[in-house]
Amino acid sequence: MADPGDTAEIYDPSRYERPSVTVDVVIFTLIERELHVLLVRRKHWPYEGYWAIPGGFVQMHESLEEAARRELEEETGVRDIYVEQLYTFGDPGRDPRTRVISIAYFALVRADRQRLRVSDESLDVRWFSVRHLPLPLAFDHDRILATALARLRSKLEYTTLAFELLPEVFSILELKHIYEQIFGEELDKGNFYRKIKDAGVLEDTGMQREGRGRPTKLYRFRRDRGEGQFVFRWREARVDATE
């Protein structure tokens, strides 16, 4: 750990120039069975008119995660959802104005809880399908988003994160669809049913949804079982979890 006191620089702002510190939050959600990410359109220089990952300054009194949750709530009005620190980006020159260190978080918002607000600082806020992004994004946000996507894919393979993307109640086939979406490959229906039920993380709600064929059974995620723990492994390959 640094020892600011040793050099007294810290008490002399004229001698020690400090970078700005921000949090950026990559917010994912599921819309019409597709993975979407929230972006804001910049109003000012630099990168005016470009789309960017939402973020803001870290206040002196709040922790980094609190800052991320505050940003998240400011943009989406949502609280109490899954938020995880992703990576810290701090190359000099990533912002032409000044040195900015940005601690990136990623968040998963449930499909049924979206309502957006356009802040004064931006022209627009929108969900974008991760398959049709308005590239390039502002600053080094292409890279941040790519890192977030890689992490999300990686964690789906051995955690129960996928549930955080689904609404409160959902069907097993909807869950299967998420995995297929994000892994980009089809999964066997029978094997999927077996695996997911054997894992014991589903709670039967008794509810069902009717349609053309046999009614769809609806489940709830039992958060008390295996939260964050290893539950599934869908594929052999694993990507590095960081970067």
Place this chain on the structure above:
Amino acid sequence: MADPGDTAEIYDPSRYERPSVTVDVVIFTLIERELHVLLVRRKHWPYEGYWAIPGGFVQMHESLEEAARRELEEETGVRDIYVEQLYTFGDPGRDPRTRVISIAYFALVRADRQRLRVSDESLDVRWFSVRHLPLPLAFDHDRILATALARLRSKLEYTTLAFELLPEVFSILELKHIYEQIFGEELDKGNFYRKIKDAGVLEDTGMQREGRGRPTKLYRFRRDRGEGQFVFRWREARVDATE
């Protein structure tokens, strides 16, 4: 991403109070077949006399990883080794003097390349076995170290990181010993030989080391094969890679 320009705060230091930004580097190495970590003893308040993870300010012109490598070289004289960003710690109050955001890195130093320097800012520098740490450490460094250890354990399970702890040439039993050390359980000799050779990451050096019994064959790590990729899985359980 934050937009400092929007609010002009950034150009008015009196209105926007900025935190300090440091990097801390958790440096691991292998000494006498045991995992050790480098700590420095603090000379000044706060936590005077406590042991701490080495670190320092991020300079305005350098990237975060460059800062980490610079710290590393200042402490150990070593360059060109494995360094990876770990996590960013930034709770208010973790340093009693001012708000400090600390980007933690972890580094693996080869067993044969250690030479330490005591800086002017510290009383002492030492390698500590991770099994006999001078707890509690300064600041929130217990937590940082625990995070680093968890990450190291986790990554050993699916990467070739263990090789970064070994000297240039090594025997298979030495490698096996690292895994046993860090996982805390014995591995079957025969299975280990098979698995490691099948993985195809060893290069036969032709060298050997003589002792009482059959000479020890020495290998080199073929970095070109499977760097950072999934190669082994020794145990089923996986811990979350971050935190």
Place this chain on the structure above:
DNA sequence: TATACTTATTGTTGTAGTGACACTATTGAG
């Protein structure tokens, strides 16, 4: 009533990986 449609579920089978354990081989030192 029949049938089509959709979700839900079970069965079967071959293959790959793995852990446990026993066994053999090789080489230098004394």
Place this chain on the structure above:
DNA sequence: CTCAATAGTGTCACTACAACAATAAGTATA
């Protein structure tokens, strides 16, 4: 020649799993 240590090989039972097939259970609609 024997001991000691490293360096491997063989075998076997068990488990997980992917692939594929088949069936069951409800609902809508012709």
